[in-house]
Amino acid sequence: MEADIGIEKGKIAFLGSSATAPKSSKVVDAKGKVVIPGLIDTHTHHRDPGFTHKEDLTTATQAAAAGGVTLSIGMPNVNPPTTSVDRFKNVIEISKKKALVDFNHNPSGTVPEEIPGLAEAGCLAFKIFMVKDTGRDYPHMPGIGLHHHGDLFRSFEAVAKTGLPLMVHPHDQDLMEMIEQRYWQRGDRSPQAYAKAYREFDGIIWDTAIATILRFQKATGVKLHILHMSTPGALEMVRRAKGEGRPVTCEVNPWALFLGNSWENIEKLGPYCLGFWVPEGHAEALWEGIRDGTIDVVGSDHAPHTKEEKEIGWKDMWKSPGGEPQIQDYLRLFLTEVNQGRLTLDRLVWLTSYRPAHVFGLYPRKGVIQIGSDADLVIVDMRKEETIQNETTLTKVGWTPYHGRKVKGAPVTTLVRGKVVMENGNVVGKPGDGQFIPPV
Numbered sequence: 001m002e003a004d005i006g007i008e009k010g011k012i013a014f015l016g017s018s019a020t021a022p023k024s025s026k027v028v029d030a031k032g033k034v035v036i037p038g039l040i041d042t043h044t045h046h047r048d049p050g051f052t053h054k055e056d057l058t059t060a061t062q063a064a065a066a067g068g069v070t071l072s073i074g075m076p077n078v079n080p081p082t083t084s085v086d087r088f089k090n091v092i093e094i095s096k097k098k099a100l101v102d103f104n105h106n107p108s109g110t111v112p113e114e115i116p117g118l119a120e121a122g123c124l125a126f127k128i129f130m131v132k133d134t135g136r137d138y139p140h141m142p143g144i145g146l147h148h149h150g151d152l153f154r155s156f157e158a159v160a161k162t163g164l165p166l167m168v169h170p171h172d173q174d175l176m177e178m179i180e181q182r183y184w185q186r187g188d189r190s191p192q193a194y195a196k197a198y199r200e201f202d203g204i205i206w207d208t209a210i211a212t213i214l215r216f217q218k219a220t221g222v223k224l225h226i227l228h229m230s231t232p233g234a235l236e237m238v239r240r241a242k243g244e245g246r247p248v249t250c251e252v253n254p255w256a257l258f259l260g261n262s263w264e265n266i267e268k269l270g271p272y273c274l275g276f277w278v279p280e281g282h283a284e285a286l287w288e289g290i291r292d293g294t295i296d297v298v299g300s301d302h303a304p305h306t307k308e309e310k311e312i313g314w315k316d317m318w319k320s321p322g323g324e325p326q327i328q329d330y331l332r333l334f335l336t337e338v339n340q341g342r343l344t345l346d347r348l349v350w351l352t353s354y355r356p357a358h359v360f361g362l363y364p365r366k367g368v369i370q371i372g373s374d375a376d377l378v379i380v381d382m383r384k385e386e387t388i389q390n391e392t393t394l395t396k397v398g399w400t401p402y403h404g405r406k407v408k409g410a411p412v413t414t415l416v417r418g419k420v421v422m423e424n425g426n427v428v429g430k431p432g433d434g435q436f437i438p439p440v
């Protein structure tokens with residue numbers, strides 16, 4: 001709709017035609033542009049505390065502000081990993097001092113005894129990596145992974161009692177070890193081998209893991225939020241569970257649609273593109289899942305690593321950590337697809353703001369433009385054409401896997417609770433501007 005948006009004390013106080021709009025002390029002109037709810041990124045690796053040579057809560061949230069993200073929710077693979085109430089509270093204290101946009105943190109759901117206290121402390125969800133890392137101890141260090149079914153099940157039961165969502169990175173550890181050994185025995189530890197290993201038998205390690213956790217969901221009633229959706233088989237399973245009315249939701253990551261979906265990228269960028277390979281047909285199935293509502297949420301999976309850490313991967317990808325910076329670029333990449341007609345702007349907002357707010361218990365405070373909601377807004381110029389550049393990236397590691405990518409459609413202003421934190425591409429927010437956001 002065409003309207004003026006009035007903001008008072010950080011909340012939306014007026015929506016309607018400019019003829020009836022009350023007088024205001026400050027005006028932000030959005031004529032000819034589109035205003036959408038600020039993005040809620042439910043999956044950001046802030047790296048703080050413990051890995052601040054890669055990123056910290058200030059640099060991550062500067063990149064967030066530049067990318068139109070107004071609420072950034074961290075992940076527990078920091079150091080010390082967030083497995084207890086004390087550690088969770090520590091991360092929140094650090095975030096209060098350093099973040100420019102609103103924040104929360106998903107603690108690890110690996111210690112059942114800690115789960116009730118963590119829920120009490122105001123987390124939005126729990127995270128479990130179904131992973132034991134075989135070639136390295138980071139990013140899946142001990143303490144945050146569970147792969148034995150009995151251990152996993154106990155955590156499912158404990159999280160179910162809180163009523164909060166359980167985010168799971170699905171991974172079949174036994175099958176993966178068998179598959180990896182075959183590559184290693186051939187002496188092949190290249191990025192291409194790594195890409196193929198994780199996609200062997202059409203992504204079997206993903207599908208068997210997802211079948212298992214869906215069965216655990218049925219038994220425990222937990223709100224299950226499946227991360228890193230990337231196979232047609234997984235989409236089918238989630239569709240069926242949703243059809244049965246079960247509380248199952250899922251996430252797609254920008255790397256699955258814009259980066260790891262091209263073998264050419266994997267050849268050219270190697271470790272800078274991995275993550276995971278998502279063959280073209282599988283990426284197409286993801287777009288279908290986006291269009292029909294099977295996929296609920298875009299999580300950026302912003303996962304910065306230094307160039308030095310990535311370079312090792314050319315020789316031995318199992319020694320190099322997975323993931324790439326994403327948070328500054330993903331809105332631009334999706335807006336480009338909107339301009340090309342691949343999805344509607346409505347569906348994009350549904351994925352990046354509206355559904356995340358619902359799944360993570362933030363609605364109607366966040367994720368929507370309506371009277372009484374927080375004035376978290378992004379002004380988007382749908383016609384703005386840019387080339388993504390390493391030089392303008394704000395993540396501490398100073399590179400983006402999308403360097404050189406041409407995009408059309410960009411956030412030009414970001415407001416968090418009515419305060420401008422990014423203007424014409426310049427981040428003007430300050431550390432401390434962000435607030436801790438517990439469930440509504």
Ligand SMILES: [Zn+2]
Nearest residue numbers: 043075301303
């Ligand atoms: Zn992640």
